[in-house]
Amino acid sequence: MTLGFILLGLLLNKPMTGYDLKSFFNNSVNFFWSAELSQIYRELSKLETQGYIISRTEQQDKKIYEVSGEGQEVFLKWLKEFPENLTPVSRNEFLVRIFFSAKLSKEELVNQFERYICQQEEEAEIYKAIEQKINSSITAGECGTDIICRRFTVRRGIYFTQSEMQWAKECIEEISKLQPEKET
Amino acid sequence: MTLGFILLGLLLNKPMTGYDLKSFFNNSVNFFWSAELSQIYRELSKLETQGYIISRTEQQDKKIYEVSGEGQEVFLKWLKEFPENLTPVSRNEFLVRIFFSAKLSKEELVNQFERYICQQEEEAEIYKAIEQKINSSITAGECGTDIICRRFTVRRGIYFTQSEMQWAKECIEEISKLQPEKET
DNA sequence: GAATTCATGTAACTTGTTACATGATTTA
DNA sequence: TAAATCATGTAACAAGTTACATGAATTC
Numbered sequence: 222m223t224l225g226f227i228l229l230g231l232l233l234n235k236p237m238t239g240y241d242l243k244s245f246f247n248n249s250v251n252f253f254w255s256a257e258l259s260q261i262y263r264e265l266s267k268l269e270t271q272g273y274i275i276s277r278t279e280q281q282d283k284k285i286y287e288v289s290g291e292g293q294e295v296f297l298k299w300l301k302e303f304p305e306n307l308t309p310v311s312r313n314e315f316l317v318r319i320f321f322s323a324k325l326s327k328e329e330l331v332n333q334f335e336r337y338i339c340q341q342e343e344e345a346e347i348y349k350a351i352e353q354k355i356n357s358s359i360t361a362g363e364c365g366t367d368i369i370c371r372r373f374t375v376r377r378g379i380y381f382t383q384s385e386m387q388w389a390k391e392c393i394e395e396i397s398k399l400q401p402e403k404e405t
Numbered sequence: 406m407t408l409g410f411i412l413l414g415l416l417l418n419k420p421m422t423g424y425d426l427k428s429f430f431n432n433s434v435n436f437f438w439s440a441e442l443s444q445i446y447r448e449l450s451k452l453e454t455q456g457y458i459i460s461r462t463e464q465q466d467k468k469i470y471e472v473s474g475e476g477q478e479v480f481l482k483w484l485k486e487f488p489e490n491l492t493p494v495s496r497n498e499f500l501v502r503i504f505f506s507a508k509l510s511k512e513e514l515v516n517q518f519e520r521y522i523c524q525q526e527e528e529a530e531i532y533k534a535i536e537q538k539i540n541s542s543i544t545a546g547e548c549g550t551d552i553i554c555r556r557f558t559v560r561r562g563i564y565f566t567q568s569e570m571q572w573a574k575e576c577i578e579e580i581s582k583l584q585p586e587k588e589t
Numbered sequence: 590g591a592a593t594t595c596a597t598g599t600a601a602c603t604t605g606t607t608a609c610a611t612g613a614t615t616t617a
Numbered sequence: 618t619a620a621a622t623c624a625t626g627t628a629a630c631a632a633g634t635t636a637c638a639t640g641a642a643t644t645c
Contacts, residue, residue: 222603222604223496223498223501224604224605226501226505227501227505230501230504230505238623238624238625239624239625239626240623240624240625241623241624249504250501250504251495252495252500253495253496253497253500253501253504254495254496254497254498254500254501255494255495255496255605256604256605257605257606257607258624258625258626259605259606259607259608259626259627260604260605260606262625262626262627263604263626264604280613282612282613282623282624282625283623283624283625284624284625297508300502300505300506300508300509301509301513303516303517303520304498310439310496310498310633311435311436311437311438311439312407312437312438312439312494312496313437313438314407314438314488314494316436316437316438316558316561317407317410317411317414317434317437317438318484319554319557319558319561320414320433320434320437320554320555320557320558321410321411321414321484321554322484322550322554323549323550323551323553323554324481324484325484325485329485330554332487333487336487365507366506366507366583367507369507369579369580369583370503370504370505370506370507370514371504373503373504373576373579374500374503374504376572376575376576377500377503377569377572380568380569380571380572381565381568381569381572383568384564384565384567384568385561385564385565387564388560388561388564388565391560391564392557392560395553395557396553399550399553406631406632408632408633422595422596422597423596423597423598424595424596424597425595425596439633440632440633441633441634441635442596442597442598443598443599443633443634443635443636444632444633444634446597446598446599447598447632447633448632464641464642466595466596466597466640466641467595467596467597468596468597494605590645591644591645592643592644592645593642593643593644593645594641594642594643594644595640595641595642595643596639596640596641596642597638597639597640597641598637598638598639599636599637599638599639600635600636600637600638601634601635601636601637602633602634602635602636603632603633603634603635604631604632604633604634605630605631605632605633606629606630606631606632607628607629607630607631608627608628608629608630609626609627609628609629610625610626610627610628611624611625611626611627612623612624612625613622613623613624613625614621614622614623614624615620615621615622615623616619616620616621616622617618617619617620617621
């Protein structure tokens, strides 16, 4: 149901088509929640039958969705909750691989970590660029809570990637300290 | 398919039943990959029809699975890969909530972060306890690569939770610096 | 003897992914 | 005018969740 709430949240800012929502997604929420376009359309239909959003058709084939009063209520109620089950649904394939990596050679293992560091570095750069943009628009006068909250999530990306890289470096160091490989 | 590889990886250590696998899961892989028992059974059936595992039935109703030669090959091949698409499938409900939290009051927002810190603190304690255990068994002489790899994933948990807490604290500070709430 | 844990699974459902089809509009 | 993007969606499938049912073995 989280996807539904995300769509409600985005639509509260301004009414949009499914396609618009997807592009909005890609530049924001996508960093911590992903969804395919087909999934968005399905969710929109569901939200409409539930009465949380209302659509109007423009220019023959453009369906613009808007949040209903009920939808807004439901959204705010959800936002104020703090569910027990909030630990991020844990699915991290890299950690799975590391967990089983005893079957790899030292070199292969170090290689995995190095490539991971590269990936994280790239991701960090993306976050930093977004932070820069946000900072400029804040200096330019925009200072609503919206943008502050958005910056929180971006800062988290920076913290996260830094932490991942530190960890990976520690692992590489530890590997280098291991006794030389036994011949098999 | 990741679940399949996890099951293969666990079964390579020792043959087990689906139920055994689930308990193994809960104390290890579960921190970075979750799966329901029903899902495990389904995946086991699939792996068996693919010929990657073989089952034998003991004591009327106990089905013990073992990895086949082909299964082992497939597993090792997977392990050596480094897929493009390795960024953890991003689904973090807490970040979604923060992203939309402009609709909350300062107090409510701080509260969310504080509760999050508590949760992370608890999780950190779990990781630290596991690390202690691993360290003792390493001091006790066990020093295979298995346990080193396992410790890598645990260390990551510690890095991660620490980083999350630091971030959340930074957010709380920033909120307290915001101009006092406007009356609505 | 009753309750819990071990062990297997099915069924129904929700969510997520991939591939495809269609037609309008915009840009090169 | 050809290609790319905008915009809608369906179909088929894979993966994940929740609820339930069954019976054996173990523990209180």
